[in-house]
Amino acid sequence: MTIKVISLCWFYVLLLTTTNLLQAAERPNVLLIICDDLNGYVDGFGGHPQTKTPNIARLARSGVSFTQAHCNIPICAPSRASLFTGIYPHNSGCFGFTKWDGYDVLKNSRTLMDHFRENGYQTLGTGKLMHHLVRPEWKQYGNPADYGPFAYDGNEKVAHPDVPAPYRDIGAVDGSFGPFVNLKGRTTPDGKPVSWINGRWGVNAKALRVESQQDRDLTPDELNGEWAVEQLQSRAGKPGRQPFFMGVGFIRPHTPLIVPKRFFDLFPLDSIKLPVIRPGDVEDTHARSIRGLAGGAEPDAPRTEDMGTRLFNTLVGSYASQEDAMRHFIQAYLASVASADEQIGRILDAVDNSPLKDNTIIILTSDHGWGMGEKNYLYKNSLWQESTRVPLIVRAPGVGKAKGVSTRPVSLIDIYPTLIDLCGLTHETTKNKNGHPLDGYSLKPLLENPAHGEWSGPDSVLTALYKWRMQYDPSQESYALRADNWRYIRYENGKEELYFTPDDAYEWTNLADDPAHAKTLQGFRRQLKSRIPMPGSDVPPQPPFQPKKSAATRPAAQPSAEAWKETYFAKHPAADANKDGTLPCPEYKAYREEFDPLPNK
Ligand SMILES: [Ca+2]
Numbered sequence: 001m002t003i004k005v006i007s008l009c010w011f012y013v014l015l016l017t018t019t020n021l022l023q024a025a026e027r028p029n030v031l032l033i034i035c036d037d038l039n040g041y042v043d044g045f046g047g048h049p050q051t052k053t054p055n056i057a058r059l060a061r062s063g064v065s066f067t068q069a070h071c072n073i074p075i076c077a078p079s080r081a082s083l084f085t086g087i088y089p090h091n092s093g094c095f096g097f098t099k100w101d102g103y104d105v106l107k108n109s110r111t112l113m114d115h116f117r118e119n120g121y122q123t124l125g126t127g128k129l130m131h132h133l134v135r136p137e138w139k140q141y142g143n144p145a146d147y148g149p150f151a152y153d154g155n156e157k158v159a160h161p162d163v164p165a166p167y168r169d170i171g172a173v174d175g176s177f178g179p180f181v182n183l184k185g186r187t188t189p190d191g192k193p194v195s196w197i198n199g200r201w202g203v204n205a206k207a208l209r210v211e212s213q214q215d216r217d218l219t220p221d222e223l224n225g226e227w228a229v230e231q232l233q234s235r236a237g238k239p240g241r242q243p244f245f246m247g248v249g250f251i252r253p254h255t256p257l258i259v260p261k262r263f264f265d266l267f268p269l270d271s272i273k274l275p276v277i278r279p280g281d282v283e284d285t286h287a288r289s290i291r292g293l294a295g296g297a298e299p300d301a302p303r304t305e306d307m308g309t310r311l312f313n314t315l316v317g318s319y320a321s322q323e324d325a326m327r328h329f330i331q332a333y334l335a336s337v338a339s340a341d342e343q344i345g346r347i348l349d350a351v352d353n354s355p356l357k358d359n360t361i362i363i364l365t366s367d368h369g370w371g372m373g374e375k376n377y378l379y380k381n382s383l384w385q386e387s388t389r390v391p392l393i394v395r396a397p398g399v400g401k402a403k404g405v406s407t408r409p410v411s412l413i414d415i416y417p418t419l420i421d422l423c424g425l426t427h428e429t430t431k432n433k434n435g436h437p438l439d440g441y442s443l444k445p446l447l448e449n450p451a452h453g454e455w456s457g458p459d460s461v462l463t464a465l466y467k468w469r470m471q472y473d474p475s476q477e478s479y480a481l482r483a484d485n486w487r488y489i490r491y492e493n494g495k496e497e498l499y500f501t502p503d504d505a506y507e508w509t510n511l512a513d514d515p516a517h518a519k520t521l522q523g524f525r526r527q528l529k530s531r532i533p534m535p536g537s538d539v540p541p542q543p544p545f546q547p548k549k550s551a552a553t554r555p556a557a558q559p560s561a562e563a564w565k566e567t568y569f570a571k572h573p574a575a576d577a578n579k580d581g582t583l584p585c586p587e588y589k590a591y592r593e594e595f596d597p598l599p600n601k
């Protein structure tokens, strides 16, 4: 390549970058707040009558609440992989906890933040966003995910000293809840003194100090709230600067449910109301027919316990009664939700008390829900509504209706295309032919008209179920569809559940074997087959999402900086320093500086 040609290419790159930055300057900022394991226990989402989330309610008053929003797989890692790449688990193969960027489809597709970065945004993040952090996607990252505070016996993390055995024996994460208080004089049941530690490992592990409620170290969620507020304040009141995409991931109400005591004090134990649970509800369900304690069971294996059943039975067995057990756990969960709400309030204040208020889109959601003993199940990762449903609130200044409520079933897969639509970014989100286009649809029409907006997505939300396996075959997994009035579940062994939600809000009565609903059941079977490639399917899979080109979209014919980089990569394979088959900007820049300096440098 001659120097003249290189100069010309570089000129195009500069021109495109400058154009991107100019366009970007007029684009709104994005603030994506994601809580962990937060179910419908949020004001306005009908979950628990005692929930205290005044700040989330404040956000809802200024935006649109989606009351039938669901996750696409109800457990942390694959749900986040799907949300942040906009690709269903069945199209990526990512159903589990293997690093998301190890999947060919996901590695060759852009994450939400990488796409914003590519479109001229500053990307800022803190806390738990994706399960595996890829640093080059972020301009700045505050704190990596930290599940602390943890109780610590001097040797290992243990359950909170308030938690009785045998529940505490489940461990420091799932078996632990209680207030973040001074632990002086407290011990484990075998007499070891207990103190506090953060959730990091090795050299990053750090003791947390609690003298009193006023004099103590901050929790990881408080540190993330503080970081986000500082970043927002430093960007407020500076018009014309590069817009930002900020992701803030709060850990609570993920276990261990450990938050400052004042949040527990908001929910006196005796006052806690219990969820509506029908005795024997579990009997006509089939989740247990596919699971065993170790994470798997043969389809015809006898009914065995799974994690949700194990947590429920163990909790109940650790207190005087089921009611007593549930009151303790729900108190800790409500306290954790209230603590996350307080941090969300600080962030809202930072936006609303500054010029950022009018040009910052705010999205609040969770990676999945949590079952609170319904169907004798205390956990996430079920295909019932307690696990699949999430709060979702979108505030889009100048676009979305204030106090809007949409009851249309939508899902986390729709967040990525919605943000592309609202910010006028290019729809090209794959890095090359091995990537996959976005599976979701823009919620913008529902933001403009929550009750009657035109929805171009499917009629029902698709949720897959996580199960530990060495390898996943999308045609052999378990799935749920949530349509306007129905929930349909098909487990991997072919067993089914069908609920008519207008008459059965708690999904108590499985109608799958009722001949009166045979036609509806057939309809859902066909619908699922049309969305998941299954053996023997006579319906071809849906074509991938083909977005309409909006005026703000960069014309496809224009050569992109990315395409130029691909060409450069082909000529300079050595630039791929870590040999992972991709050439992100930092690698590209480092290579150029060292081995292929630009002519004008
Ligand atoms: Ca989670």
Ligand SMILES: [Ca+2]
Binding pocket: 280, 281, 282, 283, 284, 285, 507, 508, 509, 510
């Ligand atoms: Ca039932």
